[in-house]
Amino acid sequence: MPIIKLNYQYLEQLVGADHEAILQKLPMIGCEIERLEEDHADAEFFPDRPDLFSTEGVAHALRGFLSIETGLRDYPVTPSGMAFSVDPALASIRPYLGTAVIRDLNLGEAAIESLMGLQEALHWAVGRGRGKVAIGVHDLDTVTPPFRYLASERSRSFVPLDYDRPMTMEEILTEHPKGRDYAHLVQDLPKFPLIVDSRGEVLSFPPIINGELTRVTGKTRNILLDTTGTDRRAVMTAVRILCSALAETGAGIESVAIDGVPCPDLTPAERVVTASACSRLIGIPLSPGSMAGLLGKMRFGATPVDDDRVRVRVPCYRSDIMHDWDIYEDVAIAYGYDRFTPALPRVFTIGAKHPVNILADTIRSIFTGMGYLEVIPFTLTNERVLFTWMQRTPSPAALHLKYPISEEHTVIRTDILPLLLETLQANRHRELPQRIFAIGDVVEGKETYQKVAAVSIHPAADFTEAYAATDALTRELGLSCTVTESRDPAFIDGRRGDLVMDGTGRGCFGEIHPEVLSAFELEHPVAALEFDIRAVPGPRGQPGTPSPAGS
DSSP: OOEEEEEHHHHHHHHSHHHHHHHHHHHGGTEEEEEEEEEEEEEEEEETTTTGSHHHHHHHHHHTTTTSSSSSOOOOOOEEEEEEEEEEGGGGGGOOEEEEESOOOOOOOOHHHHHHHHHHHHHHHHHTTTTSSEEEEEEESOOOOOEEEEEEEETTTEOOOOOOOOOHHHHHHHHHHHHHHHGGGTTTTEEEEEEOOTOOOOEETTTTTBBBBGGTTOOOOOOEEEEEEEOOHHHHHHHHHHHHOOOOOEEEEEEEETTTTOOEEEOOEEEEHHHHHHHHOOSSSOOOOHHHHHHHHHHHHEEEOOSSSEEEEEOOOTTTOOOHHHHHHHHHHHGGGGOOOOOOOOOOOOOOOHHHHHHHHHHHHHOOOOOOOEEOOOOOEEIIIIITTTTOOTTTTTBSSSOOOOOOOBOOOSSSSSHHHHHHTTTTSSOOOOEEEEEEEEETTEEEEEEEEEEETTTTHHHHHHHHHHHHHHHHHTTOEEEEEEEOTTEEEEEEEEEEEEEEEEEEEEEOOOHHHHHOOOOEEEEEEEEGGGGSOOOOTTTTOOOOOTT
């Protein structure tokens, strides 16, 4: 989860309360304080509340929670008279643009640090490592409107941020640190996204780097914001969060016409909820008036409609409000989790071991009997480890996270074998041989099921060892499998095989391909196998429900 640096002096200035009092209440709005330093605190917030990823956003929420300033804050937007045009050629490249002008800023060191931190946190939590959304912040007074968002030739050159010489966009991808980090997002595109002003000066090469020309400093008073991406809702979410955060510093928000349509729209959404439904869910008696008061502490606009209903105006930056229950959760937070009376559940049950876990224990016994050690890799990984380094085609059924906490954890695993190779990579300094296995859930589309994988690394690891381990596993499980020639590019051609049962592929084994070993920085051969344990006959029970004892 994102860790936000909260400067005490700046936080006290924005909230209007002592930082010690603030720190006592801060965990109650949904965060964990990681560290307390002399001049700041590091707080970890859940990724579903990206509006809290800045000191300004936290201060806005705390003023309501501490009853210093309650209710919905309006964010007036006036026209700037400026315009943006979007090149139709971007439709298949990076089609969506959001923008705004922020006027009359007075950015101190703490405010600049908070803004940069918010930008990077949004890149990961909303933007999926800039792939879905990338944010640019520019000194407006250094450029001349109108602006153009265009598909540029790759040979275009400009001075990128932190450099003092022009570079072509191709050179930026290979020589600039940010270019190397994010080249994978654009390197296969026929043209590159670019933002320029009326004089042809480059503001930004999204999603890679801004131009040095528009660097934001402590002297910057007016900002042009640009957000580009592949998901319109995510782009606009980032714009609204940035605008509302900067408004907390006293700045004014102005709209920019994008092909004639003004942006941003900071109008609150409206919905009508009921106090009775909220009471049933969170277990406390509520009237429409008391519910509206609690929602005011969470910075909603709330007005009783009748004896049960409440009209709620949802702040523009609250992208996490998707259901009435999200509002009811905020009512519980405002009421105070520390005020709820603990109670035992009214239903008493006796647990039983799920058949899948019984089978998993059997498989564990088989591998430990062969001298393998069990490891438990993360369920979350990324496409680079799961597919690119394995030389496999990305699965269209891979389930991506909407709000990943980092670029290392963006997708739920579809296989376990790549994560075992990553474990070997982290243990290169350990003595050989290393033999490890893992068993657990994988997810494809909407289906969750279990796989087991095992690897062995040492100078003599080969196809024979992988075949022997696979044969022992299937024999001990009483399975009759056919071995066929494999085409899995993760293994060496001629030293790989597939396990087939009833015409369905259930696993693979063999010697890992040298290019895969190189990607994982492994210097010795690796014998490996992976097996889908759905191939093992027997009762499974309903998902998440143990079968009756003895079944």
